[in-house]
Amino acid sequence: MKQLAAGLAIIISFAWGSQGVFADEPKHSLDEPGDRLIVVGTQLAEIVFALDAGDRVVATHGYRDHIPGVEAAEAIQGFGPAVRSAETLLSLRPSAIWFMESRIDEPTLDRLRSLNVPLGQFPNGWTLEAVPDHIASIAKALDRTRQGQQLIAQFNAEKQALSTLPPIADPPSAIFILAGGNRPMLTAGRDSDFQRLIDLAGGKNASSHRGFQLLSAEEMVRIAPDIIFLLDEALPAGRPPVVADLPGLRMTPAARTGRFREIAGHCLSDFGINTPACAQRLRDHLEQPDFQP
Numbered sequence: 067m068k069q070l071a072a073g074l075a076i077i078i079s080f081a082w083g084s085q086g087v088f089a090d091e092p093k094h095s096l097d098e099p100g101d102r103l104i105v106v107g108t109q110l111a112e113i114v115f116a117l118d119a120g121d122r123v124v125a126t127h128g129y130r131d132h133i134p135g136v137e138a139a140e141a142i143q144g145f146g147p148a149v150r151s152a153e154t155l156l157s158l159r160p161s162a163i164w165f166m167e168s169r170i171d172e173p174t175l176d177r178l179r180s181l182n183v184p185l186g187q188f189p190n191g192w193t194l195e196a197v198p199d200h201i202a203s204i205a206k207a208l209d210r211t212r213q214g215q216q217l218i219a220q221f222n223a224e225k226q227a228l229s230t231l232p233p234i235a236d237p238p239s240a241i242f243i244l245a246g247g248n249r250p251m252l253t254a255g256r257d258s259d260f261q262r263l264i265d266l267a268g269g270k271n272a273s274s275h276r277g278f279q280l281l282s283a284e285e286m287v288r289i290a291p292d293i294i295f296l297l298d299e300a301l302p303a304g305r306p307p308v309v310a311d312l313p314g315l316r317m318t319p320a321a322r323t324g325r326f327r328e329i330a331g332h333c334l335s336d337f338g339i340n341t342p343a344c345a346q347r348l349r350d351h352l353e354q355p356d357f358q359p
Contacts, residue, residue, distance in 0.1 A: 096186045096207035100161025104142075106149055107166030109192060109338030111136065113201055114164075116217050116339060117210040124158050127169065129332035132340070152177035164204075166190055166336070192337045194225055194266075201339070217339065224342035231268065237352055238292030239272035240264060242329065245309050246300035252278035259334045260295070266341070267349040283314030291318055293325040293351065301328055327351045 101122045105111045108128035114120065115133050125140040126133075127149055140158065142149060149155065152174045155163060162184040163170075170178075178185060186207075188200065198218045205214020242260040245251040254260040255275040264271050272289040273281075281289075294315075300308045307326045315321050333344035 096164070096203055097162070097184055098207055098209070099164065099184070099186070102159055102161040104155060104158060104160045104163045105165075106142070106163065106169045107188065108332050108335045109200075110164050110166060110188060110204070112332075112339050113204050113217070114208070117201075117205055117208055117213045119208045119210055122208070124160065125155075128166075129330075129335055132330065132332055150174055156181070156183075162186065164188070190336060194337055194341060197221060197337065197339060197341075221339050221342070228266065228342045228345055231349070234268045234349070234352055237269045238325075239270050239290070240293045240295060240352065241272050241289070241291040242295040242334070243300070243309050243312075244278060244297070245307075246297055250280060251309055251312055253281050254278055259336065260329075262337070263333060263341070263345055263348060266345040267352060269348065269352045281312075281314070286312065286314035287317050291320045292323075293327060294318075294320040295327050295329040295348070295351075297331055298328050301326060 099122065102124045103114070103122050104125045104127075105114055105123055106127040108130070111123070111126045111128060111130060111133055114123060115135050120135040120138065123136075123139045125142050126136060127142040128147075130136045130141060142154060147169060149165075149170045150173075155174070155178065160183060163178065164186040166188050167190050175185070192200065198221065201214050201218050201221065205211050205217070242254040242258070243251055244254065253273050253275075254271070255273050255277050256271065257276050258278070261271050272291045274289070294307075294309070296307060296309065302308070309315060309326075310321075320326065329348065330344065332340065333348070
């Protein structure tokens, strides 16, 4: 039961269904955060460290291994995608806490507010168009305006380069299966961050359902994905993918050609400054001939 609950909690971080998704994204008025900032949310940490302000961060929560310089900050551990312990945060003596909506649970937020801990809240469901505004507000609060302008220019250039790529001729159908780490093996549907990312990359999601579902053998054979994307823990070195025994999977084109490909978890954790690069990597996999491992 604990394993199932953990899996379902993680699904929330990959779906559009969490609160605040696709809400209006106003510009933020952030206070100067001091020099013991806690950052809860991958997209926020990516920006803070890209602005060369990592020395002000004492801890982060979320995907972080891809962020240069983050090793110096403590990694906040916890159950699922949300922080559920005010004591864990308070023990770090934060000067401020910046967080993505729903990434700190309400009882914990109530406790922090009661102690007047400075909080900066950001909405979920970032769009590519909103990312520059978030960069600008964070850069202003950190007194990194010049670096912020440079980061916005770099992000816009990468986004523009992606948008001008020609369509993929006859793109292969793909699915993402959330598996590994004792999670239930569930396939991402139309209302998922995988859908958003593959649309951006110019591919097509073979799944037609909503949410995350465990597909029947008949449905897996019917949708016949050409390529299956998995997190790294679902692709153990020297062994078959952890999804190898899913009903019907061995009968799919992806299994017959061995087209199991890794997608980084941070790429499916809302849009941010690394989304164009994530979409480009996904596109590279889609454009590979099916005989390449």
